[in-house]
Each structure stands twice: as structure tokens, then as C-alpha cells.
Amino acid sequence: MISTNIDQEIKQAMLAKDQVKLRGLRAIKAAILLAKTEKGQVEEINEDAEIKILQKLVKQRKESADIYKRQGREDLYQVEQEEIDVISQFLPKQLERSEIEAVIARIIAETGASSIKEMGKVMVLANKELAGKAEGKLIGEIVKSQLA
Template structure:
């Protein structure tokens, strides 16, 4: 079943349950999917990879907004962002532990022969392909920097 169909069913369920928090998060996902479907060069149906990228983008936006609101002591807005983030994360693939990510990145470093921070681009390219949807780019970047330093 396509993500859009799942989201539509979840929206109906949330509406019937009068769960406004969940409904807000689901509507954000639906809007992002519709936007992705209308982008230039996209076929009618989105692939799983594109759906995951859309969800990751939404999650990243919510995390960044939550961090900003937290630093500005806006607990009301922070809570909204975190609630939406929790709904979005339900539809993302299970995220890998930092140790598992580090092991995959070590293999990427070994396969590229990277030895310094100058080779970070090569390692990031391989790591991003292998870890797509399993962790966020920020974590990958941090681990690559640690291992190449």
C-alpha cells in the first residue's frame, strides 16, 4: 500500500477519534507528499525512497524548529513541533543505532581508502547511499568527521 493511502486512512481514523494532535501531523505528511508528487520530473507514483526522503525532510524541519523554540523558551510551540515529529517518525523506517552507523561508515572508509578529512566527500557519498532512510545526514556527517580526524 502506498504511503498516501495509509495516511488517508490514518487521517480518517484521527478525525473520528477527534485526535487533533495526530491529525495535524498526518496532514503535514499528506501536504508534503502532494507537493512531492507535483514537483517537476516526478512520475505519478512516488517510490519508497522518495517517500522516505519526504518524511526525513519533514522530521528534520520539525527537529530544527523545536530546537529554535526551545532556545527561545517557547514551550508551547516546542510541544507542537515535538508532537508532529512523533507522528512523522511513526512512518519512517526504524532508525539505526549510532554504533551500527559507525560500523557501516568504517566499511565505507576502508573501501574508499580515505585517510583524511579531505576524503570526506567520497565517504559521505557511499555512506548516504547505504544508510538512506536509516539515519539522518547530520549523524552520518558527525561520525565521518570523527573517524577521519
């Protein structure tokens, strides 16, 4: 479980006085705790759910970093980039575009999808197989281009 590793990493970062890593780790811990205590949460959060939380954190920080970059706020941009680097260490390795294209091509062949109308069917399978290994936006882009 990622949350167990986070607690150990926080202790190490505190001992090393690594403020950058500590800030990123605390953001992860806070997001996981928030998810565990959400109203209606009955089951313990599994590793897949933790990965989704981390992906959401990275996505939020990328969006913020883009805004800061456009506004010329290099100091705030740098903070977001540092946190992205820390959070990304706990995510599965992201696949290269060519690897994603190969997986999607296989899924399209298996499902027999031939038009953009069947994009939903392909997306469901692709998102399930590539969960945590590729961004949903990129998956959608590739599926659309291969079906068009």
C-alpha cells in the same frame, strides 16, 4: 507506499477525534501532494522519495522546536514535538550511533580511504547505504572523526 497508509490513518484519526495525530498526518499528506505536483515532476513518487520528504518534515520541526525552546514558548515547542512523534512513526527505525560507526568503518575499509580528502567518496556511499536510517549531519560527523 507511505501515502496509501496516510490516507487510512487520517480516516482513523478523524473517527477517533485525535487532533494531534490528524495534524501530523495532514502535514505529511500535504508535503507528498506538493512533491507530486511540483513542476517538472514526471514520475510517480516512490517510497524512497516519500522517506526523504518525511525526513525533511522532521528536520524542519526539530529546527522550529529548538527555536521555540530557546524563546521559552513551551506551547509551540509541544506542538512541534507532537508532530515529530507522528511523522517519525512512518520513518524506518533510526540506527544507534555505534551501528552507524560500524557501517562507516566498513565503507572506509572497502574504499581504502585514509584521509579527510577522501571524505566525499565515503559520504556518497554512506548516505546511500544509511538513507532513512540516520541523519546526514550525524553521518558526516562520524565520517569526519574516523578519517581524521
